[in-house]
Amino acid sequence: DAKTTQPTSMDCAEGRAANLPCNHSTISGNEYVYWYRQIHSQGPQYIIHGLKNNETNEMASLIITEDRKSSTLILPHATLRDTAVYYCIVRENYGQNFVFGPGTRLSVLP
Amino acid sequence: DVKVTQSSRYLVKRTGEKVFLECVQDMDHENMFWYRQDPGLGLRLIYFSYDVKMKEKGDIPEGYSVSREKKERFSLILESASTNQTSMYLCASSQLAGGTYEQYFGPGTRLTVT
Numbered sequence: 001d002a003k004t005t006q007p008t009s010m011d012c013a014e015g016r017a018a019n020l021p022c023n024h025s026t027i028s029g030n031e032y033v034y035w036y037r038q039i040h041s042q043g044p045q046y047i048i049h050g051l052k053n054n055e056t057n058e059m060a061s062l063i064i065t066e067d068r069k070s071s072t073l074i075l076p077h078a079t080l081r082d083t084a085v086y087y088c089i090v091r092e093n094y095g096q097n098f099v100f101g102p103g104t105r106l107s108v109l110p
Numbered sequence: 111d112v113k114v115t116q117s118s119r120y121l122v123k124r125t126g127e128k129v130f131l132e133c134v135q136d137m138d139h140e141n142m143f144w145y146r147q148d149p150g151l152g153l154r155l156i157y158f159s160y161d162v163k164m165k166e167k168g169d170i171p172e173g174y175s176v177s178r179e180k181k182e183r184f185s186l187i188l189e190s191a192s193t194n195q196t197s198m199y200l201c202a203s204s205q206l207a208g209g210t211y212e213q214y215f216g217p218g219t220r221l222t223v224t
Contacts, residue, residue: 034212043114043200043215044153098213100145100153 003027003090009105012082018075020104022088025069031092033064035073036100037084044087044100047073078108113137114216116201122222129188131219133201142184143202143213144168144176153200159184191223 005023012018024033034049048055048062050071055062061074075082087103117132135142143158145168155168159178173195177185184203188195198220202213 041218043202043218044213046212046214049212098153099155102150102152 003099004088004101006086006088006101006104008102009107011107011109012075012078014080014108014110015077018078018082018106018108020073020075020086020088020106021070022073023070024088024090027068027090028092031090033062033068033071034089034091034098035060035062036087036089036098037082038087038103039081039084047086078106080108080110082106083108114201114203114214116199116216116219118219119217120220120222122224123188123191124224125192127188127191127223129191129221129223131186131188131199131201131221133184133186133203133216134182135184135201135203135214136182137203137205137214138181139203139205139214140181141204142178143204144174144184144186145200145202146170146197147200147218148197156186191221193223195221196223197221 032049032051035047036044038044048060050062064071085103085105087100089098114135123129141160144156145153147153154170156174157168157176159165162181165176175187198218200218201216204213
C-alpha cells in the first residue's frame with residue numbers, strides 16, 4: 001500500500017522556487033519523511049529528511065505541516081540540472097529499506 | 111563523499127546465462143541493498159544484507175541470490191537469466207549514523223537479457 005501520494009509531474013521556470021508537495025495522511029509518530037531524486041540514467045540521490053520540524057540543507061528545504069500529514073520540498077532557485085524524478089518516502093528510521101513510489105517528474109524549463 | 115560503484119553500466123546477456131552484478135562501497139557501511147527499477151513499478155527491493163555473510167530477502171527475491179563475503183562488496187547473482195529480468199539494477203549502502211539512515215545509491219546497471 002502506498003504511504004505517500006505525489007503529483008505525477010510538475011513544471012518550474014529556471015531560477016524560480018520549485019515546491020513539490022507530498023501527502024502522507026497515514027504517517028505514524030515514529031516515521032520520518034525522506035526525499036530523494038533521480039536524474040535520468042543515474043541512481044537515486046538523497047536530498048533531505050525530517051520528523052516534524054522544518055529542515056534545510058544546501059540542496060533544499062523541507063516543510064512539514066503541524067499534523068504531519070503532508071510536506072513540501074522546496075528547491076529555492078531551480079536550475080535545469082534539477083530536472084529529475086523526486087520521491088517522497090515515509091519510513092521508520094530503523095527500518096531496513098526504502099519503498100519508492102512513482103514520484104513527481106519535475107521539469108525545469110528555461 | 112560516499113561512493114558506491116557497480117561493475118558495469120550496461121550488460122547484455124543471453125537467456126539461461128549465469129549473471130553476476132557486483133557492487134562495492136568505500137564507506138565501511140554495514141548495510142547493503144539490491145533493487146531493480148522498472149517503468150511504472152518504481153524501485154523494488156530484491157535482497158539486502160546488514161552484515162558480512164548475512165542476507166535477507168526483500169520483496170522480489172525469486173530468481174536471484176546474493177553473496178556478501180566482504181563488508182564492502184555485495185554481489186547479486188542471476189542463476190539462469192530470463193528475459194523478465196531485463197531491468198535497471200541499483201545497489202545501495204547505508205549506515206546507521208546519529209539516528210539517521212540515508213541510503214547511498216550506485217549509478218545502476220542496465221541489464222538486457224535476450
